[in-house]
Amino acid sequence: MPEWTQLIRDVPDFPKPGVVFKDIMPVLGEASAFAAAIEAMARPWQGVPIDAVLAIEARGFLLGAPLARTLGVGLVPLRKPGKLPGATLEQSYALEYGSDALVVQAGALAPGKRVLLVDDVLATGGTLLAARALAQQLGAQIAGASVLMELTFLNGRARWTDAAPLHAALVV
Ligand code: AMP
Secondary structure, eight states, rough: GGGGGGGGGEEETSSTTEEEEOOOOOOOOOOHHHHHHHHHHHHHTTOOOOOEEEEEETTHHHHHHHHHHHTTTEEEEBOTTTTSSSEEEEEEEEEESSSEEEEEESSSSSOOOOOEEEEEEEESSHHHHHHHHHHHHHHHHEEEEEEEEEEEGGGGGGOOOOOOOOEEEOOO
8 A cells, every 4th residue: 555545544423423534634744645645646647638627625626736737737626605706607416414516617618628527535426426517517528537535335436427437546
């Protein structure tokens, strides 16, 4: 196992009882681990035609920005409601209790651009599917999705029916 994977910390019962939160902040806090993690996320996409990273608020920003720089492409943030000025597009999605939404600035990308969706953790897959739907509202083509870590027991990958690849740098 690469050294960076050892730095992901399990926090039981956060943010609520029964959830084991995967805390990636120690990885980001150590220069060599951070670099290795971004390199592991970037590797499968080197040479793949991608125009922009679409990074999911909030931890997706921390990984999406260096990943976009590594791949030599721009970044478009997918934000929580109420954060972005001007005309926006919105995609809501169900949570265990209630719902949430992702928002992007209308016209953030010209139609037909190839995008890579980026987040920290793939759990049930709901967030990534909402990001994909929002990218489609923008008229983007999905080049793929990249997460630092996939939690296989939640089976989010089964919901990723897209032909484009979904890559996880660490699968547990
Ligand atoms: P899901 O939509 O269920 O795939 O959840 C993925 C989103 O929720 C990502 O943006 C993660 O940041 C966050 N998330 C879900 N489960 C966890 C977990 N166990 N540890 C850390 N983040 C999580």
